Amino acid sequence: MENFKLIFLQLLAVLLSLILFKAIWVTISCYIITPFCIRRFMAKQGVYGPKPRFLVGNLKDIAKLVKISTSTDMPSISHDIVGRLMPHLLLWRKLYGKRFTYWYGSEPRLCLTETDMIKELLSSKFVQNTGKSWLQQEGTRHFIGRGLLMANGANWSHQRHIVAPAFMADKLKGHVGYMVECTKKMVRSLHDVIGSSTRTEVEIGSYLTMLTADIIARTEFDTSYETGRRIFHLLDKLQILTAQSSRYLWIPGSRFFPSKFRREIKSLKAEVERLLMAIIETKKEGAEFGRMSSYGKGLLGMLLAEMQKKKEGFSYDLEMIMDECKTFFFAGHDTSALLLTWTVMLLATNTEWQEKARAEVMEVCGNGVPTADHLPKLTVLQMIINESLRLYPPASLLPRMAFQDFKLGDLRIPKGLSIWIPVLAIHHDKSLWGNDANEFNPDRFSGRSFALTRNFLPFASGPRNCVGQAYALMEAKIILAMLLSSFSFTISENYRHAPVNVLTLKPKHGVQIYLKPLRA
Template sequence: MAMAAAISAFALLLFLWPASVIFFSYFLTPRRIRITMAKQGVTGPKPRFLLGNLPDVAALVSTATAGDMDAGDHNIVGRLLPHYVLWSKIYGKRFVFWYGSEPRLCLTDTDLIKEFLSAKGVHLSGKSWLQRQGTKHFIGQGLLMANGDQWLHQRHVVAPAFMGEKLKSHMGYMIECTKKTMETLRTAAEIAGKNGLVEIGEHLTRLAGDIIFRTEFDTSYEKGRQIFHHLTRLQSLTAQSSRHLWIPGSRFIPSKFRREIKSLKEEVEKLLMEIIESRREGVEIGRSSSYGKGLLGLLLAETTKKETSSYSLQKVMDECKTFFFAGHETSALLLTWTVMLLATNPAWQEKARAEVASVCSGEPPAADHLPKLNLLQMIINESLRLYPPATLLPRMAFEDTKLGDLFVPRGLSIWIPVLAIHHDEEIWGEDAHRFNPARFAARSFAANRHFLPFAAGPRNCVGQAYAMAEAKIVLAMLLANFRFAISESYRHAPVNVLTLRPKYGVPVHLTPVTASS
């Protein structure tokens, strides 16, 4: 069946694309890369015609994720990256596998990763054509998918929204939104009765959405939830499409799958345009003197510039979708996984609660409190190590590159398995799969690039400081208000849907913290 589909796809490719493009893209370039890597002793699983190793990856992941895990088992590499586990045993930690016709080099050497992600990689590497094509309806050409000079320009525009005084000015919104969530959780626990059972993930997802919508888009979660709902569905469809062959011209083939993607994209952009037009109208009629202080305000101000590099409205929407996703989904997952870990490790939970009480003295955390919450920072880091929202970090070499003793030819994608590196016993010790925040008491791991939850180098996550401030505020206030224990009904089943999430949520028993307790 897979071979028949590949032959049909190839026939379509022949019809739609010039022969020279097909020859270079599907035969000459892959052959050149395969020979170059083989000469260096880097091989891998044999690819199938056009499909590469996609069917193998899909089958391995399907088998590995069929069941649940023990609640205390954090060794999730074999579940989420079974192809890495299998092929690294056979071919070594450097191997090449094929995503359709695109060759991908698995790289786990932390020194080479540090070199590759350094400043020289800004123009020499970036997101591949296949990656950009696969996410064009989801986040379009926002910052995550931009390359070269365009990426530099977009980074320059959006960075001020997530750091310095702008970040400090957002803390009031973060605290206000979190207070409302604490009230909602208290009510939910009362309704649940004696056991106080609450699915914490849905509340933290709503909270993360409310925070990003208020701080960066000057709108409430109620207005933004439709956008988030459609983006979540688009995320799922994008993840599904990434497991299948994609070829140029396939978009012309009608299907229910593609119609749904197109419909969702149009609906998201319609909702975004309503917010954008409302903001622009306010300036035009004099109701407001600026487009706002958050990310959307910065982007709209950029559209008024006359330079050729200024933003179009389509790019504004792509950037909004990118940060709706990145600023909402990843923050919610960081909070949810951290609560799960604290709920299953009550001793660490009590230590964190004592630190929050000592530093904050019963008040919501202020800006000068955050650097003093050292234990909470260690806990957050350990959560990001065990359950990084992004399990993979992909880049493509746009020019021939030398990395240590390795020659990387142009057109080869570098596949950095962040999850595997974070669980590597050679780096983290025999307890690599155990929750142990104390390992972050020394900061040498992050300095040596062993720790990659926000990537590294110039293309690291622009919202890192924002995400860490948000996580500390929310967790500090949660610890001050509740004790939480994992429910007996919790099913430990991490899955990867572009991001690493708990398949069945995280139900916990909430008990309000009182002055006497």
């Protein structure tokens, strides 16, 4: 018996030693060997960058520069915001040229701004051997988990194939009625706030956030506004905590150490999943007991139907369905709300374009609400939306990790290098857009399809472009058309221009406008 205990203790000691050795090796590989090898590999090709510090890379440099640049509001409403949000990029581009490498903790990153190479990178040629890095996946594990946004390789192909039909033209046309009815409710709320006043100040961002939450909850998840609002509120808090966590060093195994920060994230995640599970169970029970003929026509219904199929290889389970729901709740709500909020700000400060858009809406829609047939005819409104997406793209960075060595243009990209495309900087580049790149000028999108403009990347490009692009644009057109036909608006003197990045590009203090009703 004593010998058995001794052998067991020896085996346990060996196992713990192996685990400790593996943790030490992974740490050394991540923070010493890989950085050194990739940095030397890129330097041989003439690509240099700031020297990374041990363990933290250039994290402290980035944090310090951004903290200084965003410590105060902008003195005026200027769209020249790259220096505010990406001061490190401007500094390093000046020191090292258009191509440079830097280190986000243990992750080596190549900043890529050359549009020919970007187009090649985002093409189908590299769709299977590039994707989201382990650092990004780890950072968003409790936020959107294994949803489409964070999937790679074959899993991404399967997930994209399954969710894409929910956003095809025939499905989208069926959502127009929901979008109009939800927007009517918001317009009535704004009329109630104004009352008998001829001009009232409102923070329009909060109204648009609630509206897009209502629309996505109804169209894709067939749930109540109150439940949807609760989920969005929790996801907003998770988004903030996820953004904060990305500023800190990640060490292998650190997620197993308890902390107040991690406990809060896990608590929020559990509450989101409890609410999602209640929606899922209601749909499952309705279909199984014959109260509904199917799981529904929206995205959630399609995912539940897919889960019932018994397949070999990739298949959805409840955890993945909840991750997919969180992904589309977040993407379908947050980015749409931001597109609308920034567009209203731009129209409130450029009233001549507001009048042009309103005249077009009245000509196309008359005194009625927008229909699916009206939307393609709203070309001025489309130009305005494009220019808003150019100046204030909700996703200001576009990442791709190399999963194997490959050739990109004249560069050899080593496995493990993460390529980051600074969408915001490209959208404001004067060499690409002209000397008025930092000015609001929707005319730049007239007479040509923005989808063919390779310098325009608000929805990414290629096979991994945003699957909900058509949904977002249709929703934006309907809401803006109904706002324009109901109110005129100007920017309030209380508006403080302070764009900030919290995973997405937000107005720090909201957008305060003066609303004036055009008709009851």
